[in-house]
Amino acid sequence: xxxxxxxxxxxxxxxxxxxxxxxxxxxxxxxxxxxxxxxxxxxxxxxxxxxxxxxxxxxxxxxxxxxxxxxxxxxxxxxxxxxxxxxxxxxxxxxxxxxxxxxxxxxxxxxxxxxxxxxxxxxxxxxxxxxxxxxxxxxxxxxxxxxxxxxxxxxxxxxxxxxxxxxxxxxxxxxxxxxxxxxxxxxxxxxxxxxxxxxxxxxxxxxxxxxxxxxxxxxxxxxxxxxxxxxxxxxxxxxxxxxxxxxxxxxxxxxxxxxxxxxxxxxxxxxxxxxxxxxxxxxxxx
Amino acid sequence: xxxxxxxxxxxxxxxxxxxxxxxxxxxxxxxxxxxxxxxxxxxxxxxxxxxxxxxxxxxxxxxxxxxxxxxxxxxxxxxxxxxxxxxxxxxxxxxxxxxxxxxxxxxxxxxxxxxxxxxxxxxxxxxxxxxxxxxxxxxxxxxxxxxxxxxxxxxxxxxxxxxxxxxxxxxxxxxxxxxxxxxxxxxxxxxxxxxxxxxxxxxxxxxxxxxxxxxxxxxxxxxxxxxxxxxxxxxxxxxxxxxxxxxxxxxxxxxxxxxxxxxxxxxxxxxxxxxxxxxxxxxxxx
Numbered sequence: 001x002x003x004x005x006x007x008x009x010x011x012x013x014x015x016x017x018x019x020x021x022x023x024x025x026x027x028x029x030x031x032x033x034x035x036x037x038x039x040x041x042x043x044x045x046x047x048x049x050x051x052x053x054x055x056x057x058x059x060x061x062x063x064x065x066x067x068x069x070x071x072x073x074x075x076x077x078x079x080x081x082x083x084x085x086x087x088x089x090x091x092x093x094x095x096x097x098x099x100x101x102x103x104x105x106x107x108x109x110x111x112x113x114x115x116x117x118x119x120x121x122x123x124x125x126x127x128x129x130x131x132x133x134x135x136x137x138x139x140x141x142x143x144x145x146x147x148x149x150x151x152x153x154x155x156x157x158x159x160x161x162x163x164x165x166x167x168x169x170x171x172x173x174x175x176x177x178x179x180x181x182x183x184x185x186x187x188x189x190x191x192x193x194x195x196x197x198x199x200x201x202x203x204x205x206x207x208x209x210x211x212x213x214x215x216x217x218x219x220x221x222x223x224x225x226x227x228x229x230x231x232x233x234x235x236x237x238x239x240x241x242x243x244x245x246x247x248x249x250x251x252x253x254x255x256x257x258x259x260x261x262x263x264x265x266x267x268x269x270x271x272x273x274x275x276x277x278x279x280x281x282x283x284x285x286x
Numbered sequence: 287x288x289x290x291x292x293x294x295x296x297x298x299x300x301x302x303x304x305x306x307x308x309x310x311x312x313x314x315x316x317x318x319x320x321x322x323x324x325x326x327x328x329x330x331x332x333x334x335x336x337x338x339x340x341x342x343x344x345x346x347x348x349x350x351x352x353x354x355x356x357x358x359x360x361x362x363x364x365x366x367x368x369x370x371x372x373x374x375x376x377x378x379x380x381x382x383x384x385x386x387x388x389x390x391x392x393x394x395x396x397x398x399x400x401x402x403x404x405x406x407x408x409x410x411x412x413x414x415x416x417x418x419x420x421x422x423x424x425x426x427x428x429x430x431x432x433x434x435x436x437x438x439x440x441x442x443x444x445x446x447x448x449x450x451x452x453x454x455x456x457x458x459x460x461x462x463x464x465x466x467x468x469x470x471x472x473x474x475x476x477x478x479x480x481x482x483x484x485x486x487x488x489x490x491x492x493x494x495x496x497x498x499x500x501x502x503x504x505x506x507x508x509x510x511x512x513x514x515x516x517x518x519x520x521x522x523x524x525x526x527x528x529x530x531x532x533x534x535x536x537x538x539x540x541x542x543x544x545x546x547x548x549x550x551x552x553x554x555x556x557x558x559x560x561x562x563x564x565x566x567x568x569x570x571x572x
Contacts, residue, residue, distance in 0.1 A: 107420050128414025132456055134393050160479040168467065170418055181454065181475060188474040189467060193446040
Protein backbone atom coordinates (compact mmCIF):
# COMPACT_ATOMS: atom_id res chain seq x y z
CA UNK A 1 0.00 0.00 0.00
CA UNK A 2 1.64 3.23 -1.10
CA UNK A 3 1.71 6.10 1.37
CA UNK A 4 0.50 9.36 -0.13
CA UNK A 5 2.48 12.03 1.71
CA UNK A 6 -0.06 14.65 2.67
CA UNK A 7 1.76 17.96 2.54
CA UNK A 8 -1.45 19.89 2.79
CA UNK A 9 -2.42 18.33 6.12
CA UNK A 10 1.10 18.70 7.54
CA UNK A 11 1.27 22.32 6.39
CA UNK A 12 -2.04 22.97 8.13
CA UNK A 13 -0.64 21.51 11.35
CA UNK A 14 2.53 23.59 11.09
CA UNK A 15 0.54 26.75 10.34
CA UNK A 16 -1.62 26.14 13.43
CA UNK A 17 1.55 25.77 15.54
CA UNK A 18 2.99 28.95 14.01
CA UNK A 19 -0.20 30.89 14.71
CA UNK A 20 -0.19 29.70 18.33
CA UNK A 21 3.49 30.59 18.75
CA UNK A 22 2.96 34.05 17.20
CA UNK A 23 0.12 34.69 19.66
CA UNK A 24 2.33 33.65 22.59
CA UNK A 25 5.26 35.78 21.44
CA UNK A 26 2.99 38.79 21.12
CA UNK A 27 1.34 38.26 24.49
CA UNK A 28 4.28 37.22 26.66
CA UNK A 29 7.24 38.96 25.06
CA UNK A 30 5.68 41.73 23.00
CA UNK A 31 7.42 40.33 19.89
CA UNK A 32 5.57 40.59 16.56
CA UNK A 33 7.45 38.69 13.82
CA UNK A 34 7.63 40.68 10.60
CA UNK A 35 8.23 39.71 6.99
CA UNK A 36 8.79 41.90 3.95
CA UNK A 37 7.99 40.38 0.57
CA UNK A 38 9.58 42.29 -2.30
CA UNK A 39 8.46 41.84 -5.88
CA UNK A 40 9.61 43.52 -9.08
CA UNK A 41 7.55 43.29 -12.24
CA UNK A 42 4.20 41.85 -13.27
CA UNK A 43 4.84 38.13 -13.66
CA UNK A 44 1.37 36.67 -13.03
CA UNK A 45 2.55 33.59 -11.13
CA UNK A 46 4.93 35.66 -8.96
CA UNK A 47 2.14 38.10 -8.13
CA UNK A 48 -0.06 35.22 -6.96
CA UNK A 49 2.77 33.65 -4.93
CA UNK A 50 3.69 36.88 -3.18
CA UNK A 51 0.04 37.72 -2.43
CA UNK A 52 -0.46 34.20 -1.00
CA UNK A 53 2.59 34.60 1.23
CA UNK A 54 1.49 38.04 2.37
CA UNK A 55 -2.08 36.89 3.12
CA UNK A 56 -0.94 33.77 4.95
CA UNK A 57 1.42 35.83 7.12
CA UNK A 58 -1.35 38.26 8.04
CA UNK A 59 -3.67 35.35 8.82
CA UNK A 60 -1.13 33.82 11.23
CA UNK A 61 -0.62 37.14 13.04
CA UNK A 62 2.72 37.94 11.41
CA UNK A 63 3.35 41.55 10.43
CA UNK A 64 3.75 41.48 6.65
CA UNK A 65 4.55 44.20 4.16
CA UNK A 66 4.35 43.71 0.43
CA UNK A 67 6.72 45.96 -1.55
CA UNK A 68 5.90 46.12 -5.25
CA UNK A 69 8.27 47.65 -7.78
CA UNK A 70 7.73 48.14 -11.51
CA UNK A 71 9.46 45.73 -13.92
CA UNK A 72 11.96 48.45 -14.87
CA UNK A 73 13.11 49.19 -11.30
CA UNK A 74 16.84 49.87 -11.16
CA UNK A 75 19.20 47.70 -9.16
CA UNK A 76 20.20 50.69 -7.03
CA UNK A 77 16.59 51.38 -6.12
CA UNK A 78 16.02 47.77 -5.07
CA UNK A 79 19.29 47.71 -3.10
CA UNK A 80 18.27 50.90 -1.30
CA UNK A 81 14.97 49.23 -0.32
CA UNK A 82 16.78 46.11 0.93
CA UNK A 83 19.17 48.24 2.96
CA UNK A 84 16.17 49.99 4.54
CA UNK A 85 14.59 46.63 5.39
CA UNK A 86 17.91 45.33 6.76
CA UNK A 87 17.81 48.21 9.25
CA UNK A 88 14.07 48.09 9.97
CA UNK A 89 13.59 46.77 13.48
CA UNK A 90 10.01 45.63 12.76
CA UNK A 91 11.20 43.28 9.99
CA UNK A 92 12.74 39.87 10.77
CA UNK A 93 12.54 38.25 7.34
CA UNK A 94 13.16 39.60 3.83
CA UNK A 95 12.10 37.69 0.75
CA UNK A 96 12.76 38.91 -2.78
CA UNK A 97 10.51 36.96 -5.15
CA UNK A 98 12.35 35.29 -8.03
CA UNK A 99 12.65 35.35 -10.99
CA UNK A 100 13.83 38.97 -11.22
CA UNK A 101 13.63 41.24 -14.29
CA UNK A 102 16.76 40.92 -16.46
CA UNK A 103 18.39 44.21 -15.41
CA UNK A 104 18.69 42.92 -11.82
CA UNK A 105 21.56 40.59 -10.84
CA UNK A 106 20.10 37.94 -8.50
CA UNK A 107 23.53 37.37 -6.87
CA UNK A 108 23.90 41.03 -5.98
CA UNK A 109 20.34 41.19 -4.62
CA UNK A 110 20.73 37.96 -2.63
CA UNK A 111 24.08 38.98 -1.17
CA UNK A 112 22.62 42.33 -0.08
CA UNK A 113 20.08 40.81 2.31
CA UNK A 114 21.60 40.70 5.79
CA UNK A 115 22.15 36.99 6.71
CA UNK A 116 20.03 37.30 9.88
CA UNK A 117 16.95 38.26 7.82
CA UNK A 118 17.62 35.99 4.84
CA UNK A 119 14.45 33.88 5.11
CA UNK A 120 15.13 32.17 1.75
CA UNK A 121 18.54 30.95 2.97
CA UNK A 122 20.17 32.13 -0.26
CA UNK A 123 22.83 34.42 1.19
CA UNK A 124 26.15 32.56 0.66
CA UNK A 125 27.02 32.87 4.35
CA UNK A 126 23.92 30.88 5.29
CA UNK A 127 24.32 28.47 2.39
CA UNK A 128 27.97 27.90 3.35
CA UNK A 129 27.08 27.19 6.98
CA UNK A 130 24.49 24.67 5.82
CA UNK A 131 26.93 23.04 3.38
CA UNK A 132 29.57 22.86 6.13
CA UNK A 133 26.92 21.47 8.52
CA UNK A 134 27.82 24.14 11.08
CA UNK A 135 26.17 24.32 14.47
CA UNK A 136 23.95 27.18 15.53
CA UNK A 137 20.90 28.87 14.05
CA UNK A 138 20.72 29.96 10.42
CA UNK A 139 17.93 30.00 7.84
CA UNK A 140 17.61 27.27 5.21
CA UNK A 141 15.76 27.54 1.88
CA UNK A 142 12.08 26.91 2.64
CA UNK A 143 11.23 24.23 0.07
CA UNK A 144 14.14 21.94 1.07
CA UNK A 145 13.49 22.55 4.77
CA UNK A 146 9.84 21.68 4.17
CA UNK A 147 10.79 18.47 2.35
CA UNK A 148 13.05 17.39 5.24
CA UNK A 149 10.15 18.06 7.61
CA UNK A 150 7.84 15.85 5.53
CA UNK A 151 10.39 13.03 5.45
CA UNK A 152 10.78 13.27 9.23
CA UNK A 153 7.01 13.37 9.79
CA UNK A 154 6.62 10.14 7.82
CA UNK A 155 9.56 8.50 9.64
CA UNK A 156 11.53 8.02 6.43
CA UNK A 157 15.02 6.93 7.36
CA UNK A 158 17.79 8.68 5.44
CA UNK A 159 21.03 7.40 6.91
CA UNK A 160 22.96 5.34 4.37
CA UNK A 161 20.17 5.59 1.83
CA UNK A 162 20.80 6.50 -1.80
CA UNK A 163 19.19 9.85 -2.49
CA UNK A 164 19.01 11.24 -6.02
CA UNK A 165 18.05 14.87 -6.65
CA UNK A 166 17.07 15.77 -10.20
CA UNK A 167 17.50 19.52 -10.65
CA UNK A 168 20.35 21.72 -9.48
CA UNK A 169 18.69 25.02 -8.56
CA UNK A 170 19.93 27.22 -5.76
CA UNK A 171 16.43 27.31 -4.24
CA UNK A 172 15.82 23.56 -4.16
CA UNK A 173 18.48 21.16 -5.46
CA UNK A 174 21.58 22.58 -3.81
CA UNK A 175 20.25 23.20 -0.28
CA UNK A 176 18.58 19.79 -0.39
CA UNK A 177 21.90 18.22 -1.38
CA UNK A 178 23.47 19.77 1.70
CA UNK A 179 20.58 18.74 4.00
CA UNK A 180 20.58 15.14 2.78
CA UNK A 181 24.37 14.92 3.06
CA UNK A 182 24.10 16.26 6.60
CA UNK A 183 21.53 13.51 7.31
CA UNK A 184 24.14 10.94 6.18
CA UNK A 185 22.42 9.90 2.98
CA UNK A 186 24.57 9.14 -0.07
CA UNK A 187 23.45 11.87 -2.41
CA UNK A 188 23.73 12.34 -6.17
CA UNK A 189 22.59 15.54 -7.85
CA UNK A 190 21.66 15.22 -11.51
CA UNK A 191 21.03 17.94 -14.04
CA UNK A 192 20.53 18.42 -17.72
CA UNK A 193 24.07 17.21 -18.44
CA UNK A 194 23.48 13.86 -16.78
CA UNK A 195 23.77 10.92 -19.16
CA UNK A 196 21.31 8.06 -18.65
CA UNK A 197 19.19 9.77 -16.03
CA UNK A 198 16.90 6.76 -15.82
CA UNK A 199 19.73 4.41 -14.80
CA UNK A 200 20.58 6.87 -12.03
CA UNK A 201 17.06 7.49 -10.73
CA UNK A 202 16.52 3.72 -10.56
CA UNK A 203 19.27 3.53 -7.90
CA UNK A 204 17.42 5.99 -5.64
CA UNK A 205 15.86 4.95 -2.34
CA UNK A 206 14.80 8.59 -2.06
CA UNK A 207 14.09 10.36 -5.35
CA UNK A 208 13.48 14.11 -5.40
CA UNK A 209 12.54 15.79 -8.66
CA UNK A 210 12.64 19.56 -9.19
CA UNK A 211 12.97 20.25 -12.89
CA UNK A 212 9.80 21.97 -14.07
CA UNK A 213 9.39 19.31 -16.77
CA UNK A 214 5.89 17.79 -16.49
CA UNK A 215 5.95 13.99 -16.03
CA UNK A 216 9.71 13.72 -16.64
CA UNK A 217 9.84 10.73 -14.30
CA UNK A 218 7.88 7.64 -15.38
CA UNK A 219 7.31 4.36 -13.56
CA UNK A 220 10.24 2.78 -15.44
CA UNK A 221 12.60 5.40 -13.92
CA UNK A 222 11.80 4.45 -10.33
CA UNK A 223 13.06 1.63 -8.11
CA UNK A 224 10.29 -0.41 -6.49
CA UNK A 225 9.76 0.78 -2.94
CA UNK A 226 11.34 4.19 -3.46
CA UNK A 227 10.20 7.37 -1.71
CA UNK A 228 9.35 9.94 -4.40
CA UNK A 229 9.18 13.67 -3.70
CA UNK A 230 7.82 15.80 -6.53
CA UNK A 231 8.74 19.49 -6.33
CA UNK A 232 7.36 20.36 -9.77
CA UNK A 233 4.32 22.60 -10.14
CA UNK A 234 3.41 22.75 -13.81
CA UNK A 235 0.22 24.22 -15.19
CA UNK A 236 -1.22 22.22 -18.09
CA UNK A 237 -3.15 23.77 -20.99
CA UNK A 238 -6.44 22.75 -19.34
CA UNK A 239 -5.45 24.80 -16.28
CA UNK A 240 -4.78 21.80 -14.04
CA UNK A 241 -1.57 21.53 -12.00
CA UNK A 242 0.73 18.56 -12.40
CA UNK A 243 4.15 17.56 -11.14
CA UNK A 244 7.45 16.42 -12.64
CA UNK A 245 6.49 12.82 -11.83
CA UNK A 246 3.84 10.72 -13.57
CA UNK A 247 1.97 10.35 -10.29
CA UNK A 248 -0.59 7.67 -11.19
CA UNK A 249 1.96 5.31 -12.75
CA UNK A 250 4.74 5.89 -10.19
CA UNK A 251 2.35 5.59 -7.24
CA UNK A 252 1.91 1.88 -7.98
CA UNK A 253 5.64 1.31 -7.58
CA UNK A 254 6.65 3.68 -4.77
CA UNK A 255 6.64 3.13 -1.02
CA UNK A 256 5.61 6.75 -0.53
CA UNK A 257 4.96 9.66 -2.90
CA UNK A 258 3.91 13.32 -2.74
CA UNK A 259 0.98 14.44 -4.90
CA UNK A 260 0.80 17.66 -6.93
CA UNK A 261 -0.98 19.72 -5.79
CA UNK A 262 -1.10 19.06 -2.04
CA UNK A 263 2.45 17.76 -1.51
CA UNK A 264 5.55 19.96 -1.43
CA UNK A 265 3.74 23.17 -2.42
CA UNK A 266 1.83 23.86 0.81
CA UNK A 267 4.93 22.91 2.84
CA UNK A 268 7.00 25.70 1.27
CA UNK A 269 4.72 28.48 2.45
CA UNK A 270 4.17 26.86 5.88
CA UNK A 271 7.95 26.61 6.29
CA UNK A 272 8.37 30.23 5.21
CA UNK A 273 6.00 31.32 7.96
CA UNK A 274 7.65 29.05 10.53
CA UNK A 275 11.11 30.31 9.62
CA UNK A 276 9.98 33.94 9.80
CA UNK A 277 9.07 33.29 13.44
CA UNK A 278 12.40 31.47 13.97
CA UNK A 279 14.28 34.51 12.62
CA UNK A 280 12.31 36.79 14.95
CA UNK A 281 13.18 34.61 17.94
CA UNK A 282 16.86 34.29 16.97
CA UNK A 283 17.13 38.04 16.45
CA UNK A 284 15.58 38.81 19.85
CA UNK A 285 17.23 36.02 21.84
CA UNK A 286 20.43 35.30 19.85
CA UNK B 287 48.37 2.66 -21.72
CA UNK B 288 47.46 4.26 -18.38
CA UNK B 289 48.38 7.91 -17.86
CA UNK B 290 50.18 8.52 -14.59
CA UNK B 291 49.12 12.02 -13.57
CA UNK B 292 52.32 13.75 -12.54
CA UNK B 293 51.34 16.15 -9.79
CA UNK B 294 54.96 16.75 -8.88
CA UNK B 295 55.87 18.04 -12.34
CA UNK B 296 52.74 20.18 -12.59
CA UNK B 297 53.33 21.61 -9.12
CA UNK B 298 56.87 22.51 -10.17
CA UNK B 299 55.53 24.34 -13.21
CA UNK B 300 52.94 26.21 -11.13
CA UNK B 301 55.54 27.13 -8.51
CA UNK B 302 57.81 28.53 -11.23
CA UNK B 303 54.92 30.64 -12.54
CA UNK B 304 54.12 31.82 -9.01
CA UNK B 305 57.75 32.77 -8.39
CA UNK B 306 57.85 34.72 -11.63
CA UNK B 307 54.56 36.50 -10.83
CA UNK B 308 55.74 37.36 -7.31
CA UNK B 309 58.90 38.89 -8.76
CA UNK B 310 56.85 40.97 -11.20
CA UNK B 311 54.42 42.14 -8.53
CA UNK B 312 57.31 43.21 -6.35
CA UNK B 313 59.10 44.99 -9.15
CA UNK B 314 56.26 46.67 -11.01
CA UNK B 315 53.65 47.27 -8.30
CA UNK B 316 55.62 47.10 -5.08
CA UNK B 317 53.28 44.32 -3.87
CA UNK B 318 54.76 41.55 -1.71
CA UNK B 319 52.19 38.80 -1.11
CA UNK B 320 52.17 37.69 2.51
CA UNK B 321 50.94 34.52 4.23
CA UNK B 322 50.59 33.76 7.93
CA UNK B 323 50.62 30.09 8.91
CA UNK B 324 49.22 29.52 12.39
CA UNK B 325 49.78 26.29 14.29
CA UNK B 326 48.72 25.24 17.77
CA UNK B 327 50.31 22.23 19.42
CA UNK B 328 53.07 19.74 18.65
CA UNK B 329 51.48 17.31 16.19
CA UNK B 330 54.52 16.03 14.29
CA UNK B 331 52.85 15.83 10.89
CA UNK B 332 51.31 19.30 11.28
CA UNK B 333 54.69 20.76 12.24
CA UNK B 334 56.22 19.30 9.08
CA UNK B 335 53.34 20.53 6.89
CA UNK B 336 53.45 24.08 8.27
CA UNK B 337 57.26 24.25 7.98
CA UNK B 338 57.04 23.02 4.38
CA UNK B 339 54.47 25.67 3.55
CA UNK B 340 56.50 28.39 5.24
CA UNK B 341 59.73 27.36 3.49
CA UNK B 342 58.06 27.08 0.09
CA UNK B 343 56.55 30.54 0.47
CA UNK B 344 59.93 32.06 1.36
CA UNK B 345 61.52 30.27 -1.59
CA UNK B 346 58.97 31.74 -4.01
CA UNK B 347 59.50 35.28 -2.68
CA UNK B 348 56.30 35.38 -0.63
CA UNK B 349 56.47 37.03 2.77
CA UNK B 350 55.67 34.27 5.26
CA UNK B 351 55.28 34.30 9.00
CA UNK B 352 54.91 31.14 11.07
CA UNK B 353 52.96 31.65 14.32
CA UNK B 354 53.36 28.79 16.76
CA UNK B 355 51.18 28.41 19.83
CA UNK B 356 51.41 25.82 22.60
CA UNK B 357 48.87 22.95 22.59
CA UNK B 358 47.04 24.54 25.52
CA UNK B 359 46.51 27.93 23.84
CA UNK B 360 43.11 29.37 24.68
CA UNK B 361 40.52 30.09 22.02
CA UNK B 362 40.52 33.78 22.95
CA UNK B 363 44.26 34.01 22.48
CA UNK B 364 44.05 32.41 19.04
CA UNK B 365 41.11 34.64 18.06
CA UNK B 366 43.08 37.71 19.14
CA UNK B 367 45.95 36.60 16.89
CA UNK B 368 43.58 36.02 13.95
CA UNK B 369 42.04 39.46 14.48
CA UNK B 370 45.54 40.98 14.41
CA UNK B 371 46.33 39.15 11.17
CA UNK B 372 42.95 40.17 9.67
CA UNK B 373 44.04 43.78 10.17
CA UNK B 374 47.70 43.34 9.20
CA UNK B 375 48.22 45.04 5.85
CA UNK B 376 51.30 42.92 5.05
CA UNK B 377 49.27 39.70 5.26
CA UNK B 378 47.05 38.53 2.38
CA UNK B 379 46.47 34.92 3.41
CA UNK B 380 45.81 33.30 6.78
CA UNK B 381 46.02 29.56 7.25
CA UNK B 382 45.29 27.83 10.55
CA UNK B 383 46.70 24.32 10.41
CA UNK B 384 44.19 21.59 11.25
CA UNK B 385 43.60 19.48 13.29
CA UNK B 386 43.32 21.85 16.26
CA UNK B 387 43.72 20.92 19.94
CA UNK B 388 40.38 19.86 21.46
CA UNK B 389 39.73 23.07 23.43
CA UNK B 390 39.54 25.01 20.14
CA UNK B 391 36.32 25.01 18.09
CA UNK B 392 37.33 24.75 14.42
CA UNK B 393 34.08 26.45 13.31
CA UNK B 394 34.72 29.47 15.50
CA UNK B 395 38.33 29.72 14.32
CA UNK B 396 37.39 29.30 10.66
CA UNK B 397 34.58 31.84 10.83
CA UNK B 398 36.94 34.38 12.46
CA UNK B 399 39.28 34.58 9.47
CA UNK B 400 38.19 37.49 7.27
CA UNK B 401 36.85 36.03 3.98
CA UNK B 402 39.30 38.07 1.89
CA UNK B 403 42.29 36.36 3.60
CA UNK B 404 40.74 32.90 3.93
CA UNK B 405 43.30 31.02 1.83
CA UNK B 406 41.87 27.61 2.84
CA UNK B 407 38.42 28.61 1.51
CA UNK B 408 36.77 27.32 4.71
CA UNK B 409 34.93 30.46 5.76
CA UNK B 410 31.23 29.75 5.10
CA UNK B 411 30.89 32.91 3.01
CA UNK B 412 33.49 31.60 0.55
CA UNK B 413 32.19 28.05 0.71
CA UNK B 414 28.64 29.30 0.07
CA UNK B 415 29.73 31.36 -2.95
CA UNK B 416 31.47 28.29 -4.36
CA UNK B 417 28.45 26.07 -3.70
CA UNK B 418 26.17 28.66 -5.35
CA UNK B 419 28.65 28.94 -8.25
CA UNK B 420 28.73 32.71 -7.83
CA UNK B 421 30.73 34.94 -10.11
CA UNK B 422 33.69 36.97 -8.93
CA UNK B 423 36.87 36.17 -7.04
CA UNK B 424 36.90 34.08 -3.88
CA UNK B 425 39.31 31.51 -2.46
CA UNK B 426 38.67 27.77 -2.81
CA UNK B 427 40.13 25.00 -0.63
CA UNK B 428 43.61 24.29 -2.01
CA UNK B 429 43.49 20.49 -2.43
CA UNK B 430 40.23 20.53 -4.45
CA UNK B 431 41.44 23.50 -6.50
CA UNK B 432 44.68 21.62 -7.18
CA UNK B 433 42.76 18.52 -8.26
CA UNK B 434 40.65 20.55 -10.69
CA UNK B 435 43.86 22.03 -12.09
CA UNK B 436 45.33 18.54 -12.62
CA UNK B 437 42.18 17.35 -14.39
CA UNK B 438 42.27 20.42 -16.66
CA UNK B 439 46.00 19.98 -17.38
CA UNK B 440 45.35 16.41 -18.52
CA UNK B 441 42.32 17.46 -20.61
CA UNK B 442 39.95 15.27 -18.64
CA UNK B 443 36.42 16.14 -19.67
CA UNK B 444 33.98 16.45 -16.77
CA UNK B 445 30.70 17.56 -18.34
CA UNK B 446 28.04 14.87 -17.98
CA UNK B 447 30.53 12.44 -16.44
CA UNK B 448 29.72 10.47 -13.31
CA UNK B 449 32.02 11.63 -10.55
CA UNK B 450 32.15 9.81 -7.21
CA UNK B 451 33.89 11.36 -4.20
CA UNK B 452 34.64 9.03 -1.31
CA UNK B 453 35.09 11.12 1.83
CA UNK B 454 33.03 14.07 3.02
CA UNK B 455 35.53 16.37 4.69
CA UNK B 456 35.18 20.12 4.63
CA UNK B 457 38.75 20.48 3.31
CA UNK B 458 38.43 18.05 0.40
CA UNK B 459 35.13 16.23 -0.25
CA UNK B 460 32.68 19.10 0.08
CA UNK B 461 34.50 21.80 -1.92
CA UNK B 462 35.27 19.20 -4.58
CA UNK B 463 31.59 18.29 -4.74
CA UNK B 464 30.81 21.93 -5.42
CA UNK B 465 33.58 22.31 -8.02
CA UNK B 466 32.58 19.17 -9.92
CA UNK B 467 28.90 20.17 -9.83
CA UNK B 468 29.88 23.56 -11.18
CA UNK B 469 31.77 21.77 -13.98
CA UNK B 470 28.51 19.98 -14.87
CA UNK B 471 29.55 16.52 -13.75
CA UNK B 472 26.94 14.31 -12.07
CA UNK B 473 28.44 13.98 -8.61
CA UNK B 474 27.85 11.53 -5.77
CA UNK B 475 29.55 11.99 -2.40
CA UNK B 476 29.96 8.83 -0.34
CA UNK B 477 30.93 8.47 3.28
CA UNK B 478 31.11 5.90 6.00
CA UNK B 479 27.31 5.49 5.97
CA UNK B 480 27.26 4.50 2.32
CA UNK B 481 26.00 0.98 1.71
CA UNK B 482 27.72 -0.99 -1.04
CA UNK B 483 30.49 1.49 -1.71
CA UNK B 484 31.98 -0.78 -4.36
CA UNK B 485 28.78 -0.79 -6.46
CA UNK B 486 28.88 3.01 -6.34
CA UNK B 487 32.58 3.49 -7.13
CA UNK B 488 32.19 1.16 -10.13
CA UNK B 489 29.79 3.69 -11.69
CA UNK B 490 32.44 6.45 -11.55
CA UNK B 491 34.04 7.88 -14.66
CA UNK B 492 35.99 10.09 -12.27
CA UNK B 493 36.75 8.56 -8.86
CA UNK B 494 38.24 10.69 -6.10
CA UNK B 495 39.21 9.08 -2.82
CA UNK B 496 39.95 11.04 0.35
CA UNK B 497 39.40 8.80 3.34
CA UNK B 498 42.73 8.21 5.05
CA UNK B 499 42.19 4.44 4.79
CA UNK B 500 45.21 2.86 3.06
CA UNK B 501 44.27 0.87 -0.06
CA UNK B 502 40.53 1.16 0.57
CA UNK B 503 39.93 1.09 -3.20
CA UNK B 504 40.92 -2.11 -5.02
CA UNK B 505 40.87 -2.93 -8.72
CA UNK B 506 37.44 -4.59 -8.33
CA UNK B 507 36.00 -1.26 -7.10
CA UNK B 508 36.93 0.63 -10.26
CA UNK B 509 35.28 0.86 -13.68
CA UNK B 510 37.62 0.12 -16.58
CA UNK B 511 38.81 3.38 -18.08
CA UNK B 512 38.08 5.49 -15.00
CA UNK B 513 40.16 8.48 -13.93
CA UNK B 514 41.31 7.85 -10.34
CA UNK B 515 42.47 10.65 -8.04
CA UNK B 516 43.99 9.52 -4.74
CA UNK B 517 44.03 12.19 -2.03
CA UNK B 518 45.20 9.84 0.73
CA UNK B 519 48.62 10.20 2.30
CA UNK B 520 49.10 7.33 4.73
CA UNK B 521 52.40 6.42 6.36
CA UNK B 522 52.95 2.68 6.60
CA UNK B 523 54.86 0.99 9.43
CA UNK B 524 57.97 0.80 7.23
CA UNK B 525 57.87 4.59 6.86
CA UNK B 526 56.74 4.57 3.24
CA UNK B 527 53.81 6.69 2.06
CA UNK B 528 50.83 5.12 0.38
CA UNK B 529 47.42 6.28 -0.80
CA UNK B 530 43.80 5.26 -0.30
CA UNK B 531 43.95 3.40 -3.62
CA UNK B 532 45.78 0.15 -4.36
CA UNK B 533 47.86 1.91 -7.01
CA UNK B 534 49.56 -1.04 -8.72
CA UNK B 535 46.35 -3.04 -9.15
CA UNK B 536 44.10 -0.10 -10.09
CA UNK B 537 46.66 1.33 -12.52
CA UNK B 538 46.08 -1.64 -14.84
CA UNK B 539 42.39 -0.77 -15.13
CA UNK B 540 42.32 3.04 -15.07
CA UNK B 541 42.62 5.50 -17.93
CA UNK B 542 44.57 7.85 -15.68
CA UNK B 543 45.64 7.75 -12.03
CA UNK B 544 47.57 9.86 -9.52
CA UNK B 545 50.43 8.23 -7.59
CA UNK B 546 51.15 8.67 -3.88
CA UNK B 547 53.50 10.36 -3.30
CA UNK B 548 53.87 12.71 -6.28
CA UNK B 549 50.19 13.16 -7.18
CA UNK B 550 47.76 15.35 -5.26
CA UNK B 551 50.18 16.17 -2.41
CA UNK B 552 52.53 18.54 -4.25
CA UNK B 553 49.55 20.21 -5.94
CA UNK B 554 48.05 21.28 -2.61
CA UNK B 555 51.06 23.32 -1.57
CA UNK B 556 51.57 24.75 -5.08
CA UNK B 557 47.92 25.83 -5.11
CA UNK B 558 48.28 27.35 -1.65
CA UNK B 559 51.14 29.51 -2.93
CA UNK B 560 49.27 30.41 -6.12
CA UNK B 561 46.15 31.36 -4.18
CA UNK B 562 48.14 33.47 -1.72
CA UNK B 563 49.25 35.55 -4.69
CA UNK B 564 45.68 35.63 -6.02
CA UNK B 565 44.46 36.97 -2.67
CA UNK B 566 47.16 39.65 -2.71
CA UNK B 567 46.12 40.74 -6.20
CA UNK B 568 42.40 40.71 -5.39
CA UNK B 569 43.01 42.70 -2.22
CA UNK B 570 45.03 45.33 -4.04
CA UNK B 571 42.98 45.50 -7.21
CA UNK B 572 39.52 44.37 -6.08
